Amino acid sequence: MPDSPGLELIAGELNEAHPGSVLSTYHEHGQGCLVVDPEQVLDVLGWLREAPGQEYRFLSSLHGVDYLPAEPRFGVVYELLNMPRVERLRIRAALPDPGAEALPELPSSVELFPTAEFQEREVYDFFGIVFRGHPDLRRILMPEEYVGWPQRRDFPIGGEPVIFTHNERQVPRWYE
């Protein structure tokens, strides 16, 4: 993992190459993270992939996080790995919630990292984040016709209440 000054160096170089891309950085528990602007995420990933000193060519994991109630609400986290140096770097694309029925969008990284295909579908399935340019963006783990974005924090967990004697007369049964 690049240590804290190394992380700042990367952030500086990125901001030189693509101005305004890195919004902030933080380094904790031995792992560094760059918070980037979602529209420039392809530039950031491409630079990290190709730049001679960086070469983070392996995308370990692409997943979504809902930071409700913090703003910006959604984060799409890319765990990058440099295999020869065994260094990990986390990129978080911070997406605000557009509100109402609109879905947050950001460009798809399937061209840079083909492994993102299924993982972006999963993020779309669970958070409703649309990846522009994805070849086949549809639900992957939920049924195709499912309505709702289950892993958002305001989506109810579901299930049924457990019936004990103290609430057995209040919980409706299946024959009611």
Add this chain to the structure above:
Amino acid sequence: MTEGPSTASPHRPGLSRDRVAQTEAEVIGTSAIERTAAPDALESEQELFTINMGPHHPATHGVLRLLVSLQGEVVRDLKPIVGYVHTGIEKSCEDKSYWKVIPFVERMDYLAYFFNMEAFCGCVERLLELEIPPRANYLRVLHLELNRIHSHLVWLGTTGLELGAMSMFFYCFRDRDRILDLFEMSSGQRMHTRYFQVGGVFEDVPAGFARRVLDFCAEFRTRIDQYEALLTNNEIFLQRTKGIGIVPRQRLIDLGVTGPLLRATGEPWDLRKVDPYLAYGDFDFKVPVGTVGDGWDRYRVRMAEMRESVGIIEQAIEGLPEGPWIADDRKVVLPPRDELSTSMEALIHHFKLVTEGFRVPPGEAYYAVESPRGELGCFVLADGSAKPARVHIRDPSFVNLQALRDMSVDGYVADLIQNLAMLDPILGGIDR
């Protein structure tokens, strides 16, 4: 007129496999997922036949559904549809305290349950900056390697079953039961033992465990020899697996594939060696790699991994240090029960831990282990409360499944079964 299938899948550059938008191909099925661009490669009298394999199918290793477009017996396109055992584990974890998450996370990749536990516990320990004592470290490695052998045995048994070598199934499950006896001895439960705890392991191993493990290891090496004698140079097995399902190494890295599939192509990538976690740095073991990356290499890599795991287990048992089996930070770990009657603080800690659970300071961490299928990573976002705000498991089977299309296209349907067997998907991990 139809050419035979090429034995090597060509690397297909370009982004979109489903080139529907770019072709005037005839729509064969009605739903979007049945349309495929492969028919534009056919001559006019030919037709592609899309069949549905699964989700209930004896060979799909769980409830995996494959839409396979066939030209005769040659696979031209392949679409996996998953989600039939999606359990909402990640969402459930947000509702439970950290201890209660461990049994949930354990049931994702249900053959490698210790690895799931290690990924999560390791991540939480990283968030807490908690060191685990050396005995717990060695015990964790011991159980992880036993679980690796167990997972490979089930893989070998089911692979043999699918390729027709049914006796492998019985032999492998016989040995798997011996490993489960060891798990039962240490934790009381055969599968889903919930043995790892944040801070170490839940309980020390009983007396006699070391002897039983060493007996098992001594016998198991000859068993692997017997299994290899049955399959490795078997004419039928060779014909079915040699040269089948080859994907170039760089394509696998692009697809994010790790584990025995990547090592079979010659890339010596094993997180236990390159990025040692737990006590793997103390042990002397090799990382087997293949050359070509076909089914036979994957088989050889896994068999060799079983041997190496036996070596690690023996080293771990012989070098098992004395000491506590769990950390002694009372804010995170339960105090020993005999103190509950004498110390008020111990009682209060116990009470808080059992009712509310421990709180983790806000932060994020990603922790990866090398499971039998590849890199199993866990991302935990903690918000300062006793429940995690987000738990995400990067499951190796989910990512490895993307390689199935590259492995199977332009091969026979029978080779598709073999590719699926060698891919070793676990649908619990894919669907979570």
Add this chain to the structure above:
Amino acid sequence: MEVRRQKLRGLAPLDQPRTPDELRVRQLRARDMLRGDLDGPELEKHVTDSLLMTQFEKVLNWGRANAVFPATFGLACCAIEMMSIVSPRYDIARFGAEAMRASPRQADLLILSGRVSIKMAPVVRRLYDQMLEPKWVIAMGACSSSAGMFANYAVVQGADKFMPVDLHVPGCPPRPEALLYGFNKLQKLILGHPDPGWRRRYNAEGTEEWARDDLIVDQPSGAALATYGRARDAARNAPPPPDAGAESDVRGVAADEVFGREQRRRR
């Protein structure tokens, strides 16, 4: 306190179809009986009928019980333990059930081993429908019996929400021996001697839910609703139950049969 013991007669499949209303009323009465709200002639009517079985049916059932073809249907972790009952240590071939058929048309027994997610539920139901009579279902493990630990949006909270289940095997995952024990109980059920288990101890015969094809298990009809409504209002408006000293028919019977000694000691 007089202890009333019921003579247990052999049980066999019902020979008269029950109407949906009747079944619903029976179930509501069963629930009320279990809570101690029923007594007297209603309770008498509630005990199950005795039925006879012919010799020919006995032979048929013996054949069916000893040659069950399970369907290879593994969903999740319980599937691994189900595979291990075929393994040499927990040999299910002793009971004649090692011929696992992949096609549901050839299978008798569907072992739901694993969690049934909402995407898989219609598939399972279709498989069940494709099986030919007689067919049985074992819900193996906690997840298929009652969703186990997964009380969330993605798992059907018990497979008997959409298909009839004959036997539940608890465990997570149940040991292969537990599944074999459940399988033995299923064999007894097929033979016509189902093991009443707790129902005998608690005098609750009649609370079983028999699955029949001609039942529509959707909405209770007017009569059933009315009966239930009356019972519910009666229960809600009823005076508080008497304390442990008073003699209550139903409770006394159940308590005395089961906890006789303890109750008397407490008094």
